[in-house]
Amino acid sequence: MSRRRHDEDEDEIEDEEYEDQDDQLIDDEEYDDDMEKRGSSSNRKRSRSSFIDDAAEEDEEEEEEEDDDDEDYGGGGGASKKRKTARKGASFFDLEAQVDTDEDEDDEDGGEDDFIVDGGADLPEEDDGRRVHRRPLLSREDDGEDVDEIYRRIQERYSRTSQGEYDEETTDVEQQALLPSVRDTKFWMVKCAIGRERETAVCLMQKCIDRGPEMQITSVVALDHLKNYIYIEAHKESHVREACKGLRNIFVSSKPMLVPIKEMTDVLSVESKAIDLARDTWVRMKIGNYKGDLAKVVDVDNVKQRVTVKLIPRIDLQALASKLDGRAVAEKKGIKPAPRFMNYDEARELNIRVERRRDPMTGDYFESIEGMLFKDGFLYKTVSMKSITAANIKPSFDELEKFHKPGEHGDDDMASLSTLFANRKKGHFLKGDAVIIVKGDLKNLKGWVEKVEEDSVHIRPEEKGLPKTLTVHEKELCKYFEPGNHVKVVSGSQTGATGMVVKVEQHVLIILSDTTKEHMRVFADDVVESSEVTTGVTKIGDYELHDLVLLDNMSFGVIIRVESEAFQVLKGVPERSEVSLVRLREIKSKIERKSNVQDRYGSTISVKDVVKVLDGPCKGKQGPVEHIYRGILFIHDRHHLEHAGFICVKSQTCGLVGGSRSIGDRNGNAYSGYGNLKNTPRIPPSPRRFQRGGPPFEFGGRGRGGRGGHDALIGTTIKIRQGPFKGYRGRVKDIKGQSVRVELESQMKVVTVDRSCISDNVVVVSTPYRDSSRYGMGSETPMHPSRTPLHPYMTPMRDSGATPIHDGMRTPMRDRAWNPYAPMSPPRDNWEDGNPGSWGTSPQYQRGSTPSRVYEAPTPGGNYSDTGTPRDSSSAYANAPSPYMPSTPGQPMTPGSTAYLPGTPGGQPMTPGTGGLDIMSPVLDNEGGSLMPEILVNVHRGDESLVGVVREVHPDGMCKIGLVGNGDMVTAMASDVEIVGPRKSDKVKIMGGAHRGSTGKLIGVDGTDGIVKLDDTLDVVILDMVILAKLA
Amino acid sequence: MFFHIVLERNMQLHPRYFGRNLRDNLVSKLMKDVEGTCSGKHGFVVAITGIENVGKGLIRDGTGFVTFPVKYQCVVFRPFKGEILEAVVTMVNKMGFFAEAGPVQIFVSNHLIPDDMEFQSGDMPNYTTSDGSVKIQKDSEVRLKIIGTRVDATEIFCIGTIKDDFLGVINDPTTT
Incomplete structure (x- = not known):
């Protein structure tokens, strides 16, 4: 090209160039427009700068040509020549590529030698064959010109562009400028016969040579890794088609495909092969006796594709000897001799001839046995490259150690390093990592990672007087740790383990594992600094470290170590630590059952309690119980270094120490005095929650200490969370191991449920506290609970209903009201049916009821069954006066029964009609009214009826009434009192329903319903007249 | 400290x-x-x-x-890295020895024991110099330097070294 240009008139060239540049400008603009959507300013910059560069280059070109002329004529050559020679070395790919762009502009002119040279430029990886072609071409072309001339021209060509490079340092922008743009030739992908890619390329080249300028393609590329296609570089598709015409290897039918500009660089970028078999790399054998063995490459023959590797021999000398003796050796199929270094003396003893040979190539001496070469005990074997793998070799420590055996050191480390580095993951280094340089001039310089880019790592060196950051290749770096660092292993066989660095041996760390307190050797590359404490691999399948497992032969033990495929299990044999290696399949199951055992002194030990060994070889050891099984304890003593700290002892040889952790709360109060005061260790861990809720009561001097450990739960009311009885409440009667016997509140039966299925969050119901208060108070003041106004059924009236006496007095009336309609309330029926015993007549009851009403007695039974909770019944007896009555807390559920209570026998509500309605009326619910203070009543005294205001209502059914007339206070039985029904516009008090207790104004009456406007909320509600009482 | x-x-x-x-x-x-x-x-x-x-x-x-x-x-x-402590040896094994300084447990790995001290197994495992002049066994008192600490919620564990000047046995119960 340059020659051509040289031949031409300079001016012409310039003109042409400028034209070109104009075109370029336009092109650029178009290009920019095209690329608008990419919106990348770098593109724009690139095109512009390419323009500028080109211009600059042209100038330089001229300059240089002048220079060259000078040179040619022997003038002032010195300096420029030196400059050129200096640049010679700089003529690498990029520069050639730049040349390429220049050439592209000239391509219109065509020219075979341009093409060929181009080809060379574009195909730096092309092998020798092509170069061979080129040489004669050039010489032919340059016939008649002297060598100097050629040299000069070549110099000129390559140095010209490099000048720009040299003066202004290569920047990214300039590199960008070299990228192809729209004005450049394009790549077309052409389909050709498979396996004929190279051939096709050569054919095309030949065609170009033959045809000359009429071929308008600029280059052909055949890539080894791309089958079935070749790339042709040309401006137009038609040029490609033209060139391909007549070539049998190219399928003309297939349309050439344009390679997008973005991908053009990728086409020609050389992917360096990840695996290059170099000497001293670690490989693994793929086949044969040595399959899987680690080997080290000692020699590579790329031509023959063979590698000589160094192996630890696996040779059965006995077998070899007998074979040499001519004896038939039974081939032991499948049994590989163990790897062992060759012992020549041993071989000689077996009459195996050991020859000493000198390798003609290397001059090393080898021992030769039976055609196999040995050196230093290693076997040197030449194998096909295909029979080894070099990718992702991670030599384990043991293997490396073995290779180290015969006293090699130093460079060997480097070898293993290089292999290790090759396997590094991306993002290996992170900012802040402490690193050390292991190769090159800066070896042993320590520093910290500042920034990581692709392969280079910016580090901040530790030494002063160095630049702030240094850029080092990743492979020259190694992580650096100091003794005392706490680290975590992130790859390799020990992955996950943590420990403290004890010693650093170059890139190998010795770590003291946190859990096993044993040493581990790991590569510095495999660890990261971490404050975390873990154990490494702790799980295979379902079994985890420290699990108690049942083994095949019905023995059991604790997993004390998890190895790659097996567990170390400390067998449950007390007084003798037996450890066995157990495979996954040998484990039957995990034992998760929790049980309690007795220690020597009879106290119950449960898991997590701290015990001390009192007898046997482990005497004096102390620690928390981790597992209990068949009377055998597994104790974890952190000071015990064997078996991961586990000790296996009989429970009888142990004594419980101090307070049980199971009751201590999480704040560490396990140490607190309280814990020790109450012999708590006996309480199994699970009821902890109860415990926490209840300590005060425990201290309340209930004197539970003497009873078994389960009291905390026994007697409490719980709710069943799971199972067929889910949702039921009941009182715990008994606890046996994991099962709890619960007496259900709602069904008169006792069921057994699992402890885990109960919950104690039954707020409403009394914990022992409530119970105790009942015990205490029941006899004296049965009505006491009623004083809590908040409690729905504790308002005086209601409660009075609940109290025995009152009830007793009242029932007759209520019953009378009730009975006719009993069938109308089915639930009631059920209760009665279900609890026939409950309505057995009681003297108490009888006393209160008039003889005529005796037959109606059954009703209380309804009440009773309704509330038939065990708890209540038990407390019932405490309230001795009337056994039935205490059960009445449930009474609220009896529909409306009490609603009638206030009613005098003659009261209207008692009529069947209304009664029926009432019962069914939703408004008139179980909260039925009774007397309330401040309501206006009629008091029947003998025959006279006085109007009075209820002042006080006693739970026993008596009430104090202030008579309206004279202001006298009289006391009357509820049965003698009749509520004065309100009229329209009267102030009323509501005695039943949701609004019970509130006052309002009766704004209207509709049949039996009254329309009431409530005072407090101003709501208007419709209520049954019977629960409305006129307010005084 | x-x-x-x-x-x-x-x-x-x-x-x-x-x-x-x-x-x-x-x-x-x-x-x-x-x-x-x-x-x-x-x-x-x-x-x-x-x-x-x-x-x-x-x-x-x-x-x-x-x-x-x-x-x-x-x-x-609270023990600190770099602190010099005197401690009583509580256990000796082939990996090193454990010592206690009050409540703190310190492990001295055999890598951090001077190279001339060898582990001697037996009834009373110990580390002894080749000439037998210095012996580390249970109940020996040693002066050591803490090189690393691990602080858990309930315990502090340290590793220490005696591979430094003026460190090592300060009082041997067997000789006194």
Whole structure:
């Protein structure tokens, strides 16, 4: 090209160039427009700068040509020549590529030698064959010109562009400028016969040579890794088609495909092969006796594709000897001799001839046995490259150690390093990592990672007087740790383990594992600094470290170590630590059952309690119980270094120490005095929650200490969370191991449920506290609970209903009201049916009821069954006066029964009609009214009826009434009192329903319903007249 | 290193301890609770030396417990990296030996024991120099340097070295 240009008139060239540049400008603009959507300013910059560069280059070109002329004529050559020679070395790919762009502009002119040279430029990886072609071409072309001339021209060509490079340092922008743009030739992908890619390329080249300028393609590329296609570089598709015409290897039918500009660089970028078999790399054998063995490459023959590797021999000398003796050796199929270094003396003893040979190539001496070469005990074997793998070799420590055996050191480390580095993951280094340089001039310089880019790592060196950051290749770096660092292993066989660095041996760390307190050797590359404490691999399948497992032969033990495929299990044999290696399949199951055992002194030990060994070889050891099984304890003593700290002892040889952790709360109060005061260790861990809720009561001097450990739960009311009885409440009667016997509140039966299925969050119901208060108070003041106004059924009236006496007095009336309609309330029926015993007549009851009403007695039974909770019944007896009555807390559920209570026998509500309605009326619910203070009543005294205001209502059914007339206070039985029904516009008090207790104004009456406007909320509600009482 | 510092703690006291001796009870409970414990920040609490002040108690709903904020002075012990300590050897094995300096357990790996000391197994495992002049065995007293600490919630574990000048056995029980 340059020659051509040289031949031409300079001016012409310039003109042409400028034209070109104009075109370029336009092109650029178009290009920019095209690329608008990419919106990348770098593109724009690139095109512009390419323009500028080109211009600059042209100038330089001229300059240089002048220079060259000078040179040619022997003038002032010195300096420029030196400059050129200096640049010679700089003529690498990029520069050639730049040349390429220049050439592209000239391509219109065509020219075979341009093409060929181009080809060379574009195909730096092309092998020798092509170069061979080129040489004669050039010489032919340059016939008649002297060598100097050629040299000069070549110099000129390559140095010209490099000048720009040299003066202004290569920047990214300039590199960008070299990228192809729209004005450049394009790549077309052409389909050709498979396996004929190279051939096709050569054919095309030949065609170009033959045809000359009429071929308008600029280059052909055949890539080894791309089958079935070749790339042709040309401006137009038609040029490609033209060139391909007549070539049998190219399928003309297939349309050439344009390679997008973005991908053009990728086409020609050389992917360096990840695996290059170099000497001293670690490989693994793929086949044969040595399959899987680690080997080290000692020699590579790329031509023959063979590698000589160094192996630890696996040779059965006995077998070899007998074979040499001519004896038939039974081939032991499948049994590989163990790897062992060759012992020549041993071989000689077996009459195996050991020859000493000198390798003609290397001059090393080898021992030769039976055609196999040995050196230093290693076997040197030449194998096909295909029979080894070099990718992702991670030599384990043991293997490396073995290779180290015969006293090699130093460079060997480097070898293993290089292999290790090759396997590094991306993002290996992170900012802040402490690193050390292991190769090159800066070896042993320590520093910290500042920034990581692709392969280079910016580090901040530790030494002063160095630049702030240094850029080092990743492979020259190694992580650096100091003794005392706490680290975590992130790859390799020990992955996950943590420990403290004890010693650093170059890139190998010795770590003291946190859990096993044993040493581990790991590569510095495999660890990261971490404050975390873990154990490494702790799980295979379902079994985890420290699990108690049942083994095949019905023995059991604790997993004390998890190895790659097996567990170390400390067998449950007390007084003798037996450890066995157990495979996954040998484990039957995990034992998760929790049980309690007795220690020597009879106290119950449960898991997590701290015990001390009192007898046997482990005497004096102390620690928390981790597992209990068949009377055998597994104790974890952190000071015990064997078996991961586990000790296996009989429970009888142990004594419980101090307070049980199971009751201590999480704040560490396990140490607190309280814990020790109450012999708590006996309480199994699970009821902890109860415990926490209840300590005060425990201290309340209930004197539970003497009873078994389960009291905390026994007697409490719980709710069943799971199972067929889910949702039921009941009182715990008994606890046996994991099962709890619960007496259900709602069904008169006792069921057994699992402890885990109960919950104690039954707020409403009394914990022992409530119970105790009942015990205490029941006899004296049965009505006491009623004083809590908040409690729905504790308002005086209601409660009075609940109290025995009152009830007793009242029932007759209520019953009378009730009975006719009993069938109308089915639930009631059920209760009665279900609890026939409950309505057995009681003297108490009888006393209160008039003889005529005796037959109606059954009703209380309804009440009773309704509330038939065990708890209540038990407390019932405490309230001795009337056994039935205490059960009445449930009474609220009896529909409306009490609603009638206030009613005098003659009261209207008692009529069947209304009664029926009432019962069914939703408004008139179980909260039925009774007397309330401040309501206006009629008091029947003998025959006279006085109007009075209820002042006080006693739970026993008596009430104090202030008579309206004279202001006298009289006391009357509820049965003698009749509520004065309100009229329209009267102030009323509501005695039943949701609004019970509130006052309002009766704004209207509709049949039996009254329309009431409530005072407090101003709501208007419709209520049954019977629960409305006129307010005084 | 020992420090004398002031710490604060909320003490929960059961109502039955209320009364004239409330303060005494509080202090004794505090001692029971705190002495011998270990916190990552401060290390082991060795002893309580005094009570700075006891704040106002707050009655806990539901339990009747009362929480008092108590400020107390105490001596704490916290090992540091690089610190030189004297410790008593508690166990010797082939990987090194364990020593205790008060509540702190220190492991000295065999890599951090001078190279001329060899492990001798047997009834009384020990590390002995080749000439037998120095012996590290159980109950020996050694001076060591802490090179790493691991602080857990409830314990502090250190690794130490005696591979340095002026470190090693300072008192051998067998010879004295």
